[in-house]
Amino acid sequence: xxxxxxxxxxxxxxxxxxxxxxxxxxxxxxxxxVYSPLEKILSDNxxxxxxxxxxxxxxxxxxMLVIYDLGGWIDRRSIKxxxxxxxxxxxxxxxxxxxxxxxxxxxxxxxxxxxxxxxxNRTEKNDYLEIKSIMxxxxxxxxxxxxxxxxxxAFSKIFEKGKSINNIIAEDKLLAFSYREVQRQMQSIxxxxxxx
Numbered sequence: 735x736x737x738x739x740x741x742x743x744x745x746x747x748x749x750x751x752x753x754x755x756x757x758x759x760x761x762x763x764x765x766x767x768v769y770s771p772l773e774k775i776l777s778d779n780x781x782x783x784x785x786x787x788x789x790x791x792x793x794x795x796x797x798m799l800v801i802y803d804l805g806g807w808i809d810r811r812s813i814k815x816x817x818x819x820x821x822x823x824x825x826x827x828x829x830x831x832x833x834x835x836x837x838x839x840x841x842x843x844x845x846x847x848x849x850x851x852x853x854x855n856r857t858e859k860n861d862y863l864e865i866k867s868i869m870x871x872x873x874x875x876x877x878x879x880x881x882x883x884x885x886x887x888a889f890s891k892i893f894e895k896g897k898s899i900n901n902i903i904a905e906d907k908l909l910a911f912s913y914r915e916v917q918r919q920m921q922s923i924x925x926x927x928x929x930x
Contacts, residue, residue, distance in 0.1 A: 737820060765781075
């Protein structure tokens with residue numbers, strides 16, 4: 735199974751989603767980023783960095799989940815990947831520029847696949863409702879599901895500890911209280927992937 739996490743705009747939380755999903759689902763991660771903090775957390779057999787002139791690897795095992803954490807450009811390799819993906823997650827942070835670039839991202843991706851999940855990321859107050867309203871306004875006939883991840887320090891802890899939110903919560907009762915909402919929200923994404 736291939737899950738692509740992509741947005742033309744940087745800073746939308748692609749890598750944060752990729753690391754928690756990889757640690758939670760024991761998935762491999764492929765990235766085209768020149769530098770990725772994933773390489774400090776994931777083992778060599780779980781992480782692969784692809785150079786500008788390299789092809790993305792073919793998946794040979796049906797039960798293998800690979801997450802592609804793609805930097806913000808589209809080339810022939812990413813188009814091929816969009817067409818083959820089981821799901822393309824597009825994280826969006828609510829502000830004018832991010833929303834505009836995210837809409838452009840969706841427009842580019844949907845030329846090749848309609849298997850899109852939008853994640854309203856790092857939300858505060860009414861961010862989720864605003865993103866949902868904007869996306870619903872653009873895609874009246876093509877309703878893409880939208881899930882939410884609230885703003886949290888949980889993702890910093892994932893990178894600090896090298897563990898999934900589930901594992902962090904299991905080890906620390908105080909963090910279990912603080913992170914229970916983001917754990918529930920991340921579980922919604924995990925369940926969405928499992929039900930594809």
